[in-house]
Amino acid sequence: MIIKQFQDKPLAHYSYAILSNKSIALIDPSRDPKPYYYFADEHNAHIVAIFETHPHADFVSGHLQVHKETKATIYCSKLIGADYPHESFDEGDVLTMDEVRFSALHTPGHSPDSISVLAETDKDTPVLFTGDTLFVGDVGRPDLREKAGNKKAKRKELAQAMFSTINNKFNHLPDETIIYPAHGAGSLCGKNMSSDSSSTLGKERTQNWAFKKLTEQEFIDHLLAEQPFIPSYFGYDVDLNKQGAKNIEKEIYNIPFHMNVSRCENQHLVIDTRDEEEFKNGHLSNSINIMARNEDDKIETWLGAIVQPNEKFNLIVDKATNRQEILNRIAKIGYESHIQTIMTLGSFNMIVSSPLEFEHFKNNTDDYTILDIRNKSEVEQNKVFDKALNIPLNDLRDNLDQIPVDKPIVVHCAGGYRSAVGFSILSKNIQETKIFDLSEKIKEFK
Structure with missing residues (x-):
């Protein structure tokens, strides 16, 4: 044997x-x-x-x-x-x-x-x-x-x-x-x-x-x-497993693909799998940044946590040659059937995000609403900022009305991956105040 x-x-x-x-x-x-x-x-x-x-x-x-x-x-x-x-x-x-x-x-x-x-x-x-x-x-x-x-x-x-x-x-x-x-x-x-x-x-x-x-x-x-x-x-x-899934190759090869797009032809959610720096330098409206750069980026888990099973979306990949690998990963959770189109982006009409002035934030944290999107158990073990509001990432889209908008909002997690997702969710949904991502700078506060 x-x-x-x-x-x-x-x-x-x-x-x-x-x-x-x-x-x-x-x-x-x-x-x-x-x-x-x-x-x-x-x-x-x-x-x-x-x-x-x-x-x-x-x-x-x-x-x-x-x-x-x-x-x-x-x-x-x-x-x-x-x-x-x-x-x-x-x-x-x-x-x-x-x-x-x-x-x-x-x-x-x-x-x-x-x-x-x-x-x-x-x-x-x-x-x-x-x-x-x-x-x-x-x-x-x-x-x-x-x-x-x-x-x-x-x-x-x-x-x-x-x-x-x-x-x-x-x-x-x-x-x-x-x-x-x-x-x-x-x-x-x-x-x-x-x-x-x-x-x-x-x-x-x-x-x-x-x-x-x-x-x-x-x-x-x-x-x-x-x-x-x-x-x-x-x-x-x-x-889905009780029914038995459809053939993976047939499912992913039937999804339309377009290169160098500047806008979506539909109003569905956009999932952008590029690196956070590329996303912040230019992205489409209605986008959420869930990175899929390598195996350590758990796009399967976070896509399935943030996007509902009945929710359709468009998919952004960094380059055409990576689309099959990312589609295979998404198919692992059965979400390939939710994808309306796969796209690479052009370099025009993109939304650009402003970077955080870190030294100002570091010295004036009370001037910001700090949003901690780690899980509650993580916060209980180590609360980084005493006055931070805790809403776990998987609950964020359903609890946006709990976030004050009277001050700029800074999002953080434990290392930067989740905060990039959270930042993009807030940027998509909150227009009345500035949104910033603390990203890997969180390590300076631990």
Whole structure:
């Protein structure tokens, strides 16, 4: 049994290919199936099975496209109520693929329909693919399925289910069992995940807080406390994954593209993915700057947090040769269908932003309204400016009326990426006062 782990860094997502002789099974595949096809070609093997541990909230799975293109069977829990062709795979079910035996454990907690997939052979160490149930150092958050999915559940009910899962479902497995989760540090599907990409059940039993001797109420209280914000797109992706997404190549290639534009032909929102300096030196009206310069810029998360699932938008890229890469990233959350047109900008009729006079601000902070758009937990740990107004970035568009406009407004976050987004949102919506971005200068106040 050969296991290949694939990492999608911006979403902190792990997917897997399990090879046995000339057969391959996939676990929780990403939207774009090409990496799995390359792996199959490399080993002259065929993808015959796809396991979905649950309907994912933070990314769109490519399970349906892989099924259509390879004829591989999709296996998932009957509790999902999946609309795509599949075979149910629930506790007690076993699938044999050459030398590998796959069996299902019903492991609710992150979602009511979660399964973990155990892979065993006669000679290899057991491997458990835990989806969003058990992470390295943490467990999956239980508050994502109150408004989405075929089988809804309240967060407290799922927290109770997670307590039962951790205390009862893995007891028959030895300490050496290898743990492969669907996410690592940086994912919004948990709050305290390790940067390690795998672990063992024995290590988690001794180091993961969830395995400590806690009462059910202590477990629930800890699990529900201080979970990260929930981006707007999460419920949308749960429903999309339950249906099965369309072919990624067909979806992104059908979007119109125009070069060197000076204005939009429609009134929809504009998402400008260029560097913040380029944006401030010239942009279209109605624009929000969500940068996509590299993998560290999490456009997937912030686009899905700021733009609603039913909201159409136009997309600005820095140059034509980068459009496919950015479209592929946006398609990971299923938002490619919202794009009306893709554009590069000309150099005329652009809106130019004024820079902050930093020394004046530094010496006269009371002359400004300071807006801190970090998450509330970040502010509680370290409030940079005593009189700053805190509105987290993901809530900003819905709370613009809370921001005073009697003084110039300076936006800050922790390092500059989010403040560029927040600055552009305010500049788009507030005309009666000057808006400034503190950007990386925030580091001088820490």
